[in-house]
Amino acid sequence: MLHRNSVIRALTLLLTIVMLWGCGSGAPAQAPAAQPSPTPQTVRLPMGYIPNIQFAPFYVAVEKGYFREAGFAIDFDYSFETDGVRLVAAGEVPFAVASGEQVLMARAKGMPVVYVMTWWQKFPVAVVASADAGVQTPADLKGQRIGLPGFFGATYIGLTALLHHAGLTEADVTLEAIGFNQVEALATGQVPVVVGYITNEPIQLRRQGYQVTVLPVADYVNLASNGIITNETMVREHPDQVRAFVRAFYRGLQDVVNDPDLGYEVSKQYVEGLADQDPGLQMDILHTAIAYWWTGGDIPLGHADLQAWQAMHDLLLDMGLLELPVAIDQAVTNEFVP
Numbered sequence: 001m002l003h004r005n006s007v008i009r010a011l012t013l014l015l016t017i018v019m020l021w022g023c024g025s026g027a028p029a030q031a032p033a034a035q036p037s038p039t040p041q042t043v044r045l046p047m048g049y050i051p052n053i054q055f056a057p058f059y060v061a062v063e064k065g066y067f068r069e070a071g072f073a074i075d076f077d078y079s080f081e082t083d084g085v086r087l088v089a090a091g092e093v094p095f096a097v098a099s100g101e102q103v104l105m106a107r108a109k110g111m112p113v114v115y116v117m118t119w120w121q122k123f124p125v126a127v128v129a130s131a132d133a134g135v136q137t138p139a140d141l142k143g144q145r146i147g148l149p150g151f152f153g154a155t156y157i158g159l160t161a162l163l164h165h166a167g168l169t170e171a172d173v174t175l176e177a178i179g180f181n182q183v184e185a186l187a188t189g190q191v192p193v194v195v196g197y198i199t200n201e202p203i204q205l206r207r208q209g210y211q212v213t214v215l216p217v218a219d220y221v222n223l224a225s226n227g228i229i230t231n232e233t234m235v236r237e238h239p240d241q242v243r244a245f246v247r248a249f250y251r252g253l254q255d256v257v258n259d260p261d262l263g264y265e266v267s268k269q270y271v272e273g274l275a276d277q278d279p280g281l282q283m284d285i286l287h288t289a290i291a292y293w294w295t296g297g298d299i300p301l302g303h304a305d306l307q308a309w310q311a312m313h314d315l316l317l318d319m320g321l322l323e324l325p326v327a328i329d330q331a332v333t334n335e336f337v338p
Contacts, residue, residue, distance in 0.1 A: 040073040046084025046096040051271045056263030059270045061252025070244035081153045099154040100224025107326050112232040115332040117246045118304045120225035122218045122292045125158030126198040131211035133192040138166035147178040147191035155195045158217040165220045199289040222311040246336040302337040
């Protein structure tokens with residue numbers, strides 16, 4: 001009769017063999033997770049907007065430990081986009097969320113920012129008009145009063161690009177800075193036209209019963225959109241940190257694309273009052289966002305479309321927002337994206 005310890009050793013060996021055989025059985029291999037850092041670096045991350053379900057990939061990446069495994073503890077900073085660009089350029093923070101046109105305009109001013117991962121593959125800004133404003137095309141914006149958060153950021157650039165496409169300038173319209181109150185401003189008649197995000201204001205207004213006309217900027221002009229930026233010093237001296245940060249966000253983005261319900265549930269912990277809001281509305285916003293994060297075309301998730309960047313660069317030059325050409329290959333890279 002076998003000794004009890006011999007039996008245990010035999011069973012242990014058998015279990016090990018079975019486990020090793022299973023690992024080589026042809027199942028898709030998962031990329032090994034980064035080893036947890038004993039002392040994660042606290043990173044202040046400028047987001048460019050208020051807390052919102054659209055930031056679900058970041059929230060998921062935090063909750064599932066992706067950023068922690070990469071060596072980062074994230075401190076979300078919901079300041080303006082232009083503030084984030086300035087802080088990254090000055091080396092005061094290592095990363096921020098910013099739109100592509102802000103990167104090119106910053107580099108034209110000598111600011112050494114670099115776009116290292118695409119979040120939105122389609123430019124998400126849209127012009128929203130009340131049904132009785134008579135706006136059906138960009139040309140119909142002539143003579144309109146238009147409310148927008150301010151004379152900065154992606155909404156301002158998107159509107160300017162749309163006006164330019166229609167052969168119009170700011171002199172042909174009346175612009176009013178209304179802050180992030182586009183839904184209320186249009187619903188109460190403060191202004192007949194607002195500029196916002198395709199994933200936000202149009203969905204909210206329609207669900208509230210308002211008849212609106214929506215002009216997505218991406219339907220008329222090709223602009224590079226929001227993504228992760230860092231600076232040249234980080235790219236040159238700390239490429240592993242850049243790659244780790246990008247990979248952590250990429251994992252969160254991939255999770256939400258594959259499982260929007262997960263993104264919604266996790267976002268409740270980060271967006272105050274989200275659990276008390278209409279879940280149908282929030283899921284509409286999230287599903288619309290996902291369609292803009294990844295178009296399902298030839299450009300992989302997270303990668304920059306360099307043709308879109310060139311088209312935007314040329315448009316900004318034509319609009320006079322860039323005085324001199326900017327080297328695209330120094331402004332944007334796909335080398336850090338999985």
